[in-house]
Amino acid sequence: MVTETGRPAAAEVTVIIVSYNTVQLTLKAIATLYANTRETTFDCVVFDNASHDHSAALIRAAFPQVQVIASDQNIGFAAANNRVAAGCETPYLLLLNPDTETHPGAVDALVRFAKSRPSAGIWGGRTVFADGSLNRASCWATPSLRGLFFRAVGIAALFRETQFVNPEAYAGWQRDSVREVDIVVGCFLLIGRPLWRQLGGFQRKYYMYGEDADLCLRARQMGYRPCITPDAQIIHHVGASTVRDEEKAILVMKARASIIRDHWPEWKVGAGIFLMWLWAALRYLGSRPIAKSRRASADRWRAVWRRRAEWLQGYA
Template sequence: MATEMRAEVTVIIVSYNTAQLTIKAIDTLYANTRETRFDCVVFDNASQDNSAALIRAAFPHVRVMASDQNIGFAAANNHVAGASETPYFLLLNPDTETHPGAVDALVKFAKSRPKAGIWGGRTVFADGLLNIASCWAIPSLRSLFFRAFGISALFRRSAFANPEAYGGWQRDSIREVDIVVGCFLLIGRPLWQELGGFQRKYYMYGEDADLCLRARGLGYRSCMTPDAQITHHVGASTRQSEEKTILVMKARASIIRDHWPHWKVGPGIALMWLWAALRYVASRPFTRCRRASADHWRAVWARRAEWLRGYA
């Protein structure tokens, strides 16, 4: 709903070679938001698919900021938020489709729970099945141990064996969480400013986790509601699987180094090393019959020094 009245939310979409998906995201955003006054700003990270021009043509009322270089997700959001004055910022991925009333419900939820500071909703896949990746718990020594040995994968529905994913929880109730994922994340402008936005060192992945954990350090408790739901077509702008794995692992190492007690950091990094080592060793017998898997883990293992250091 774009009106002449002052907007209360700035919806920030950072796009990268996702022109048609971004157009769909914007279309569903406007079609399914009935009560909330909002502005929509798209920051295009030097896409090569003519994204900026296509989005401008499809939505003349949407502000499109086209960068001549890919500055990353964190810096792009910081840039838009720094030039916006609405009470709330909603970070929305370009590969999402907003369901009816989702943004309205999320904003109402935020107003009812101001002490949460950061709010998120439920995400589903295109087929309507639950996508658990709308929120996570902070990694722990227990979760890293179970992950390294495949226990969390075997017992996905166990809250004990799969704690990072809140195993067994269908995201069907209101709940405090450690991390709201940046695909659908609402935050108040005062808190965003207090935190200084995203840390720019988190070029891709982990910036939302770091933001939520820094907010937690100030006494806020991020919260989820099932009443705000979107479809998330995961990973549309990161197609190289080994590159994505390396970036995710780099972010996880950074979260451990930035947010764990010092005495836990060494064992945590060692468990990450063990996780990759076990998968690399396990993939070697399948080098011929499962070439893609073997090549994937060979590439991840070869660059272990890079991702174990995390973001500097």
């Protein structure tokens, strides 16, 4: 966008994309970002976490206007975002996953929403899968003992759209209305730069997964109320940069244990960690008889169970 003087307008938003071996998806994410953002002035920074697919060079060649930082080691999602954000001066930061595609006007709608609801502090949109069906993982409620119990014993899988059974997923809500939420997921998360700095960004101990939940819950403790708007919609392909299903499952479990330890009252933590243990134990035992027919699931839960001492402690 150009001002009346002919000079480029100062950017309102810095879009931060952290990539890892997702070059084709990242190129698509950047292409849709530029094609479908029509009102908002923004800078785009890609931090590449030591990819082996020539991501940095290919992104630079395709989008010379994008600042690309090529790391010589994988420092994780939280640390990469922190490093980029430390050098930003725009009023807003937008965290955008490399496996996303923005719909027309999505970023514009999200920024307008933020300006109309400053008390939220953190804002998110609606995510869908490539076929247009709802991807409910744009936001979550804080994990609870009730929700963990129903998930551990398998009842949650039978009543996916029942809020009492699935409170963490905001079951039954199609993300089709403005709503205050506990956690905005970091695949499409807008935050004011002053609040980001006040919070100190992501806690670096959250190497991958859980860092967005921790950020939002810390903001809520300060009185902010993160919100979702259905007017800002993106496609999220989900998990494209995680190499092994087993490793992702272990990181997710470790992140959940960390959220319990960091954000639950001390008297509830022991029960929460036990329910995490029970969840893994029952899934491991239940997957053994069907190992041949569902090998991937069996392998995943066997790996999770064998490494339970690691993830039950959470991130140190």
